Amino acid sequence: MQPLRRTQAERRASTRARILACTAECLLERGYAATTVSAVQERAGLARGTVQHHFPTRAELLIAATTQVVDTRLEKFRREAELLQPGRDRLQSVVDLAWRDLNSPAFFTALDLWVAARTDTELRDQLVIEERRVFTEMRRLYLEVLGEPYASDPRAEVLVEFTIDLLTGLSMTAMLTGTLGEREAVLRRWKRALAVLIGQLPSEELLDGSPLPAALH
Template structure:
């Protein structure tokens, strides 16, 4: 005799519905962008009544901010899993840059970026996103510093180099998003990886003058 599975509690059903809504909202943001991610579009994709979506998220702004939090949490989880596979030793620093570059070219990053851009002219959205933006940047920087490990962890320059790395790669990712060209940007990433080895004293400054580090073509 087959025993039927236990019925889910009301709280479990509510959590499952909320997760379904957020997943479809994040997918819609990635595929269609901020302007076309409406409550109607989300409820149609999720196969739910409009009232069900609005019961969980009374306004579009609340829905989009919650979706951003959802995406950030997924991004942090994926980043943590990837960080556990990083090599040790001299190659670790460059591997961290490669991991950062993959993260900043991921669907999760571009989904969040679309909302941040929209928030520039949407005061309500901007106010709600500020706290989430602080959380993700604080957590990402802390994780980078933790990943660096010895002998770099105690280097007083480590925090500044992490900041430079994230800012540089974020800018490169944004320009690549517009141009669709990753090749030229990846060349800059390779230059920065070489520069880091010089800055932490693991390579002579002449490393930056190698022939393969030619200027980026116009």
């Protein structure tokens, strides 16, 4: 029995998906500036006219690919959340989860897009929508990962926000100038600060450089 031939609509959808996947890969690996129509065409193994038939301009191509990049980041985030070790303090685990996301190629791609969007109105409008989506979903997952007793603690959501903001800044700084040791020291200090803020450690231990108690690992 011969396989069914795909319809023109199916072939068109498949080609479009291939172009967007290759654009997202190019953004992740090479950055915004190097993601040209030619680079995508070459990666996809398609004629330039085929790419431009689906996306007449580079701006349209990159705007559409932004959604693909966000989906990649969310999927990786969900997988990382599923791999968190049982038995660890969940608030401390959220710091590790957030850092892996905010120090990943997908996040650095988002940074590229943010910078480009400063002067590109079309890209900015689309990026605002997609960033709102990724932040909403990640905050939901963070609180889901926390579970009880944190989920019903009114302080938890604020501490998650603080964690995201602090680690975003750390990632942006460390991308150019930070060393591994410096980053790890900040993460340790923030984990200890969270333990103090949530009431697991007394405030006088905030500046203590010793490791966290085993119960908080």
